[in-house]
Amino acid sequence: MKEQSNIPTSKVERAGKFVTTGLKVGTNYIKHYTRKLVDPSLSKETLHQDNAADIYETLSSLKGSALKVAQMLSMDKGMLPKAYTEKFAMSQYSAPPLSGPLVVNTFVKTLGKSPAQLYDKFEMRASNAASIGQVHKAWKDGKALAVKIQYPGVANSVKSDLRIVKPFAIRIVGMNEVDMDKYFEEIESKLLEETDYRLELTRSMALSRECAHIPHLLFPQYYPELSSDRIITMDWLDGQHLKEFLQGNPSQEARNKIGQALWDFYQFQVHQLKQVHADPHPGNFLMRPDGTVGIFDFGCVKEIPDDFYYNYFLLTDKEVLKDDKRRYEIYTNLEMIHPTDTPKEVEFFSGLFQHMIDLLTLPFTVDHFDFGNEGYFNEIYAYMDELYNMKEVRESKVARGSRHSLYINRTYFGLYSILSELKANIVTGASGFSPRRETK
Structure with missing residues (x-):
C-alpha cells in the first residue's frame, strides 16, 4: 500500500480538502441525473460507488476523527448504502500508512529517541493502519512488540473535523441536524479520549487485568516506559x-x-x-x-x-x-x-x-x-x-x-x-x- 508522506494538520488545509470533495460529490450527482435522463431505470448504485470512493479518499488522507466517523458508519449495516459500508470498512485496519520520516519524528518528539535507539529491531513499514494511528512490529530483549503510533495533528483537529464532516454525515445518513448535534457531542467526547494515549494505556492495563479470567481471551502486556502521549508499546499478539x-x-x-x-x-x-x-x-x-x-x-x-x-x-x-x-x-x-x-x-x-x-x-x-x-x-x-x-x-x-x-x-x-x-x-x-x- 502506498505510504503517506504528510497529513494536513491546519484547519484551513483540512477544510480545503472537504471543499474539494464536496465539489466532486456535487459533480457526481450532476453526472448521475444527466445519465438518468437518457436511462430512467438507472439506479443510484454507481452514484453511491463514486461518492464513497471520493469521500473515502479524502477521509483516509486526513486520518483522525474524520476517518473515525467513516469507520463508525461502516459498522452500522442498514444505515448506509452498501457502497459506502464496503468502502468505509477499509478504515478499520487498512488506511494508507505514514511514511518512515514521520514515524521517526513522532518518536523523537515524544520519547526523545529514535525507534533504533529504543528497540533492538523496528520495522519501519506499518503492519496495519487505521483512523487514529498505525501499528509497527518491533523486538526488544527477544520479545516481539506491537508499537501503536498516533498520526500528527489528530488530537488538535477533532472539534474542527467534526464540524466539517457533519454535513456529509447528514447527507449520507439522512439523519436530521437535531440528531446529529446531540450525538456528535458524544462522538466528540469519545474521540478526544481516543487521542489521549496515556488514558488509553491506563485503561488498557486495568481492563485487561479485570477481564483476564474470561476463558479463551488473550491480552498483551503493556510497557509504560516505551509509551508516550502519542505512542503505546505492547506485546505482539x-x-x-x-x-x-x-x-x-x-x-x-x-x-x-x-x-x-x-x-x-x-x-x-x-x-x-x-x-x-x-x-x-x-x-x-x-x-x-x-x-x-x-x-x-x-x-x-x-x-x-x-x-x-x-x-x-x-x-x-x-x-x-x-x-x-x-x-x-x-x-x-x-x-x-x-x-x-x-x-x-x-x-x-x-x-x-x-x-x-x-x-x-x-x-x-x-x-x-x-x-x-x-x-x-x-x-x-x-x-x-x-x-x-x-x-x-x-x-x-x-x-x-x-x-x-x-x-x-x-x-x-x-x-x-x-x-x-x-x-x-x-x-x-x-x-x-x-x-x-x-x-x-
Whole structure:
C-alpha cells in the first residue's frame, strides 16, 4: 500500500480538502441525473460507488476523527448504502500508512529517541493502519512488540473535523441536524479520549487485568516506559483479523469458542464493570484456529451511568414491557419518548420501538442463540431499512434516544455483526441477568 508522506494538520488545509470533495460529490450527482435522463431505470448504485470512493479518499488522507466517523458508519449495516459500508470498512485496519520520516519524528518528539535507539529491531513499514494511528512490529530483549503510533495533528483537529464532516454525515445518513448535534457531542467526547494515549494505556492495563479470567481471551502486556502521549508499546499478539480468519475455513468449534469469549467479555464489562470496550470492529480482534482471540485496543471505552444502565437493560425483560405504564416510563427515561410528544406520536413511536426491541433483545431472552441464523439478521436489516424510509421518523423534530445509547447500541451492534459473520452458536444465558439499581 502506498505510504503517506504528510497529513494536513491546519484547519484551513483540512477544510480545503472537504471543499474539494464536496465539489466532486456535487459533480457526481450532476453526472448521475444527466445519465438518468437518457436511462430512467438507472439506479443510484454507481452514484453511491463514486461518492464513497471520493469521500473515502479524502477521509483516509486526513486520518483522525474524520476517518473515525467513516469507520463508525461502516459498522452500522442498514444505515448506509452498501457502497459506502464496503468502502468505509477499509478504515478499520487498512488506511494508507505514514511514511518512515514521520514515524521517526513522532518518536523523537515524544520519547526523545529514535525507534533504533529504543528497540533492538523496528520495522519501519506499518503492519496495519487505521483512523487514529498505525501499528509497527518491533523486538526488544527477544520479545516481539506491537508499537501503536498516533498520526500528527489528530488530537488538535477533532472539534474542527467534526464540524466539517457533519454535513456529509447528514447527507449520507439522512439523519436530521437535531440528531446529529446531540450525538456528535458524544462522538466528540469519545474521540478526544481516543487521542489521549496515556488514558488509553491506563485503561488498557486495568481492563485487561479485570477481564483476564474470561476463558479463551488473550491480552498483551503493556510497557509504560516505551509509551508516550502519542505512542503505546505492547506485546505482539499473533492471529488473524476476522476476514482472513474466515478465509481459512475454521471449525465450528473454534467459531463458537471465539463467539462465546467475545459475548462473555462484553457481558462482564457491561454488567460488572459498568464500562465497556466500545469499539468492536474486526480490526481490534485477532482470532486463532484454536478458538482463542486477542484483544488489544481500549482507546474507546464507554462508562455507563447507573440510571441509564438500569433502564436500558429493563428493555430485555419482556414481563416489564407488557406493562404499558412501566414501558412508557422506561422509554421516557431513555429519551425515546419525549414529554412534548402528542398521544398519537407516543403510540406511533412506542409501537416502532417495541418491535425493534423485540428483535434486538432476542439473544438476551433465551439460553442459547445461533448467530448464524441469517433470517434473524435479514429481519433486522429489513426493519431498519423500513424505519429509515418512514416519513415520520425522518421528519421527527427531536432526537430519540439518550446520548449514552449511541456507543452502547454501537457496541452491541458491532458484537452482533462479528458473531453473525462467525456464525457462532453460543450460550447467552437468559436467566443470568436482572438489572438492579445501585444502592449507595
